[in-house]
Amino acid sequence: MKKLLFSIIILFCFLLSPISSISQTTDKSNPKLVIGIVVDQMRYDYLTRFYNKYGEGGFKRLMNEGFNCKNNHFNYVPTYTGPGHASVYTGTTPKYHGIISNNWYDKVSKASVYCAQDDAVESIGTTSRAGKMSPNKMQTTTFADENRLFTQKKGKTIGIAIKDRGAILPAGHTANAAYWFHGKDEGQWITSTYYMEDLPKWVKDFNKSKTVKSYLKTWNTLYDIKTYVESGDDLNDFEGGFKGKETATFPYDLKALKEDNGGYDILKTTPFGNSLTADFALAAIEGEDLGQDEITDVLTVSFSCTDYVGHNFGVNSKEVEDTYLRLDKDLERLLKVLDKKVGSGEYTVFLTADHGAVDVPAYLKSLNVPAGYIDNSDMKTKFTEFMTKTYGTSDLVENVSNNQVFLNREKIKALGLDLSVVQQTIVNELITYNDIDKAYTAQAMISTSFPDGIEHMIQNGFNQKRSGDVIVVYNPAYISYSHTGSTHGSGFNYDTHVPLLFYGKGVKQGSTVTRTVIPDIAPTMSALLNISFPSGATGSPLEFVIKK
Helix, strand or coil, X not given: CHHHHHHHHHHHHHHHCCCCHHHHCCCCCCCCEEEEEEECCCCCHHXXXXXXXXXXXXXXXXXHHCEEECCEECCCCXXXXXXXXXXXXXCCCHHHHCCCCCEEEECCCCEEEECCECCCCCEECCCCHHHXXXXXXXXXXCHHHHHHHHCCCCCCEEEEXXXXXXXXXXXXXXXXXXXXXXXXXXXXXXXXXXXXXXXXXHHHHHHHCCHHHHCCCEECCCCCHHHCCCCCXXXXXXXXXXXXXXXXXXXXXXXXXXXXXXXXXXXXXXXHHHHHHHHHHHHHHHHCCCCXXXXXXXXXXXXXXXXXXXXXXXXXXXXXXXXXXXXXXXXXXXXXHHHHHHHCCCEEEEEEECCCCCCCHHHHHHCCCCCEECCHHHHHHHXXXXXXXXXXXXXXXXXXXXXXXXXXXXXXXXXXXXXXXHHHHHHHXXXXXXXXXXXXXHHHHHHCCCCCHHHHHHHHHCCCCCCCCEEEEECCCEECCCCCCCCCCCCCHHHHECCEEEEECCECCEEECCCEEHHHHHHHHHHHHCCCCCCCCCCCCCCCCECC
16 A cells, blocks of 8 residues: 555656656657758749759759748848858848858958858868868857757757858857868868867768769769750850860869869869768768657758859859759759658758859840949059048058958047048049949948848848948949859849748748748748747748748
8 A cells, every 4th residue: 555655646746747858858749850951052043944854852842842932032231151051040140140251351350251260179080271160250049059959959950061151150059060071182071179079980981982082973964955945055155164174065074174173172063062962961860860859950951062063154054054953853862861761741941042143244245234344453443542642541441352341440540530431431432433333331331220222231231340331332243253154242133032942840831922031041940940039030930831
């Protein structure tokens, strides 16, 4: 009788006690794994332009079985890779997360800094400095961070990309690991001591395998090149190509071209770099046991090579078309493994881009579309002469970069000048230059609220401590770049309009042409996971995406 009474008391106490820590951090309505996919330099119209050539299991599966936000945009400038990846995962803009560009002029050290640079950490997996990276310059959390905090660090976060910034910034500050690819003469996936002291066995095994070398082969079109009617002629004047090959035309013997094009780095400018990324992501799913329990894990994957191909060959190239057709196959391969390994209906995917890209201006000009190239040398000479004539010196300007002018504030103060007056004087000068469409002062960004238009986008990208004193906007389709290949960075639709697809557990099936913005993604994922929003989030959950 005493034993029975004791057992009843123990059971009663257990029922009244707090839920176990595991139960507190699990919810069977949550996906076991969230996969965030960023396709570097993907315009929205790549979904529709190549649609008829995609298979049923990649882009089409996400579009038709998931939710397609067809009018999705970046709501800030500049539209670069670092800010793009940070904004997708933090749910805010450079104004708050602080990643104002890939590189920017640091007003304290008086030097250029890189968005993932961290000299306090060491490289792991390479003897080069390529691993001295971390998220230390990003000032807010990502939704992956919030998932780690919510689950008491039981939910894993792994970031993967060819580019270091594409792996590091999405995974956030609390990630278990971020891995990126170091090409040159090594061809290795690497990381830094920010995350670990040694590579795990599965990464070492991958690096020892022949996977990387297997992609040093001939790049020819996936299908008959004559069927690639969605893109321009293979031989034209608007593409860069590879050193050692006279024309930018198929096929490309990568093994033969390797030594003249950065060693293993040549893979970055081919679709095979994306296939390599997919291979490594699948190895991570297996090696890290992602999605194997009820506690949500997060895997961030950025397909960087679409950007390199776009920069080299341009938006309208057959190389870009082939790269997306092959990426479609890699997505299908990834989804099939997720179905088998994690379970169909047990994971959630979103796919977006970090920016779009402009058609090659030289190509646009050949079609009588207004476009052109910035003559930086002429503009610099003219501006220097103006500063010398107006102030008796050109030393008031410390740096010009990222379409911004940084002034020497100490010298302005020493000369008894009013900073805001100097800023406005420079704006009044620069706005007279042919290729500059608009110019604004930092004072205007700080003191005025702009509800819409390019001014609003500049303001969202303006970080008071890190941004410059004057910001300029070039004419549409005018770029500071080579006369071959595409680039990005503006607030025009060709750079801001990018895909946003949601798919899987907790996601409705459908589409919308309602305008959505990049900072909406992280709050949407946080709402789906029932966790806190990232610390600086300014976007809003997209209620029409989430199942009730």
